[in-house]
Amino acid sequence: NAGVMQNPRHLVRRRGQEARLRCSPMKGHSHVYWxxxxxxxxxxxxxxxxxxxxxxxxxxxxxxxSAEFPKEGPSILxxxxxxxxxxxxxxxASSPLGGSAEAFFGQGTRLxxx
Amino acid sequence: xxxxxxxxxxxxxxxxxxxxxxCNYSYGxxxxxxxxxxSPGQGLxxxxxxxxxxxxxxxxxxxxxxxxxxxxxFNLRKPSVHWSDAAEYFxxxxxxxxxxxxxxxxxxxxxxxxx
Numbered sequence: 001n002a003g004v005m006q007n008p009r010h011l012v013r014r015r016g017q018e019a020r021l022r023c024s025p026m027k028g029h030s031h032v033y034w035x036x037x038x039x040x041x042x043x044x045x046x047x048x049x050x051x052x053x054x055x056x057x058x059x060x061x062x063x064x065x066s067a068e069f070p071k072e073g074p075s076i077l078x079x080x081x082x083x084x085x086x087x088x089x090x091x092x093a094s095s096p097l098g099g100s101a102e103a104f105f106g107q108g109t110r111l112x113x114x
Numbered sequence: 115x116x117x118x119x120x121x122x123x124x125x126x127x128x129x130x131x132x133x134x135x136x137c138n139y140s141y142g143x144x145x146x147x148x149x150x151x152x153s154p155g156q157g158l159x160x161x162x163x164x165x166x167x168x169x170x171x172x173x174x175x176x177x178x179x180x181x182x183x184x185x186x187x188f189n190l191r192k193p194s195v196h197w198s199d200a201a202e203y204f205x206x207x208x209x210x211x212x213x214x215x216x217x218x219x220x221x222x223x224x225x226x227x228x229x
Contacts, residue, residue: 004157033216033217035217035219041221041222042118042204042219042220042221042222043158043204043206043217043219044219045216045217045218048216056216059216091157091158093158102160102163103217104160105150105157105158105159106157107156107157108156108157110155
């Protein structure tokens with residue numbers, strides 16, 4: 001049973017470009033969480049999704065950021081028109097249930113905006 | 115407001131010495147509590163968790179943590195540190211099922227181990 005898979009592991013984008021980060025949850029997991037880790041900081045919750053539904057997006061910046069978790073395929077975190085301040089590590093976690101059942105984390109995508 | 119505080123940003127201990135990492139939380143209800151470890155450039159690995167019951171929980175790699183409701187604390191301990199324990203440690207708090215389950219993390223404690 002493969003773990004949570006995130007790709008790419010490293011992503012470099014120029015200011016103004018779009019970044020797409022993918023997360024394939026563990027088999028059988030239908031709950032996905034995205035977190036952002038800025039340099040020298042802890043992880044901050046961004047969004048919680050179930051298949052085809054956004055459950056809680058209270059941590060998402062109001063502009064340029066969006067997330068989806070389609071019926072088929074991975075969850076996508078999309079950042080439009082990236083700026084230097086978007087440089088961070090983005091982690092995805094998946095869980096078989098909602099709530100605080102143990103969530104398993106992927107290895108993250110490290111986004112660098114140049 | 116819900117929050118997690120890890121007062122120590124960086125701790126250095128000698129190999130073989132005991133370790134205690136502090137974690138205090140502020141939460142409106144009985145929390146679910148977690149400790150994660152992150153090695154450089156890696157994701158997070160769960161060390162242990164507390165949901166209910168015995169307030170002293172055992173985790174992987176010889177770690178344990180004690181939930182003290184009166185002190186709103188969930189400190190992580192290890193009796194004898196190994197060089198491979200050098201990493202960053204995060205305490206996190208989560209809610210019960212009907213609150214969506216998102217985790218609130220502390221800022222982390224970086225652990226260095228001296229030979």
